[in-house]
Amino acid sequence: MDVIRTDxxxxxxxxVTIAVREVRPDGPAPRVPxxxxxxxxxxxxxxxxxxVPGGSLAEDLARKGHVCYIPDARGFGRSERPAEMEEEPLGQKPLVRTIEITRDLDAVVDHLRDATGQKQVGILGWGVGATCAAMLASLRPEKVSHLVLYVVVYGGVGGHRMFRDTERWDDPAHxxxxxxxxxxGYKFNVLAGLEGHWNRQIPVEDKDSWRDPAMLRAFQQALLDGDPTSGTRQPPSYRSPNGMLEDLHLMAGHGQRLFHAGQVSARVMIVLPEYDDLARKEDIDVLVEDLCHAQEIDLWEPEGTTHYLLLDRPERGRDAFLERLDGFLAPADTIPYIV
Structure with missing residues (x-):
């Protein structure tokens, strides 16, 4: 089956203007958008x-019959950036909080619903993006049938080791x-940060045996391509607003919830890779307990997998994820929304 891409x-x-890429099958798309x-x-x-081969979850889903939308939230990639991102970052409050991104996500969800004629869609979110996806599902339950929460952060517990250096992270006054x-307001990200984090996740010396070098190069190039100013700095870097980072600090560092999962009524799949260092089991346990009105909860904890299993080699968890996800999404068209 051929796949069509439209921006x-x-x-x-x-x-706010939000950039979206549609990836869809060249033919019928009967499954949940x-x-x-x-x-x-x-x-x-x-x-x-x-x-690159194995680098597009959107294409994999399209070949199964799903229409997929990939948005960039405000301040990211190809979307409109706050004017403050053209100024020096220090001295500004963190830009683009998660609650603002729910507006971007809601606009994209509505467009997808209109384009496909479906009352409900599914949302897959990564990291704090998964938090945002669940937040929207709690605010607009009539629009969301499926939630895939990939390395989600919830705020059930604090004390994440990432934030233990309180002098670095915490405002002394607040x-x-x-x-x-x-x-x-925002930060400059260099490519070495991505490679270093990914390498630390991989528990073998030969990183190429776990991750195709072409995948890393494509990932890095896409990051630079997403910021028209990336080549104006040495080394090249791409900008991202700090609002989601402040929300991550609030949730993982201090155990504060941004919303309550008891308001979610969708079917929910949670993915917690073994070697991931962002999501934590104790936080996920609180999330699962709070998801008291979800139609279904599928908690998957694949052994021997990293934070980047979506882009690792097929045998390192990617194929298993696609199979599990396909099973989770398969019956979507026959399950009605229940008020």
Whole structure:
């Protein structure tokens, strides 16, 4: 089956232009439409539609009969950026909080519903993107049939080791906020950060045996392509707003929920890879307990997998994920929304 890609924009209720890529089959698309939402610092195409074998979850889903939308939230990738991102970052409050991104996601969901004629869609979110996806599902339950929460952060418990250096992370005057001396409205990300984090996840010396080198290069190139200013700095870097990072700090560092999962009524799949260092089992346990009105909860904890299993070699968890996801999404068209 051939796959068709189309790029377009939608406008949010508050007037922000959001870039979207549609990936769909060249033919019937009978299965649940899907929105794929990126995480804290990385725009959508880098995670879900890389031009290398095994690099596009969107294409895999399209070949199964799903229409997929990949948005960049405001401030990310190809979408409209706050004017403050053209200024120096320090001295600004963190830009683009998760609650703002629900407006972007809601606009994309509505466009997908209209385009496909479906009352409900599925959403897959990565990291804090998964938090945002679940937040929207709690606010607009009539629009969301399926939630795939990939390495989700919820805020059930605090004390994440990432935030133990409180002098670096916490504002001395307001501990729940990021330290304004170290963090501003947005950040510059260099490519070495991605490679280093991915390498630390892989528990073997030969990283290429676990991750195709072409995958890493495509990922890095997509990050640079997503920011027109990336080549103006040395080394090249791409910008991302710090709002989702402040929300991550609030949830994982201090155990504060941004919403309550008891308001979610969709079917829910949670993915917690063994070697991931973002999501934590104790936090997921609280999330599962709070999902008291979800139609279904499928908690999958694949052994021997990394934070990047969607882009690792097929035998390193990617094929198993696709099979599990296909089973989770398969009966979607026959399950009605229950008020």
């Amino acid at each position: 377009f924009t939608v406008t949010t209720d508050d007037g 899907m929105v794929l939402l990126h995480g804290t610092t990385i725009p959508g195409l880098s995670e879900f539609d890389l031009p 501990p729940y906020r990021l330290n304004p001396e170290n963090f501003g």
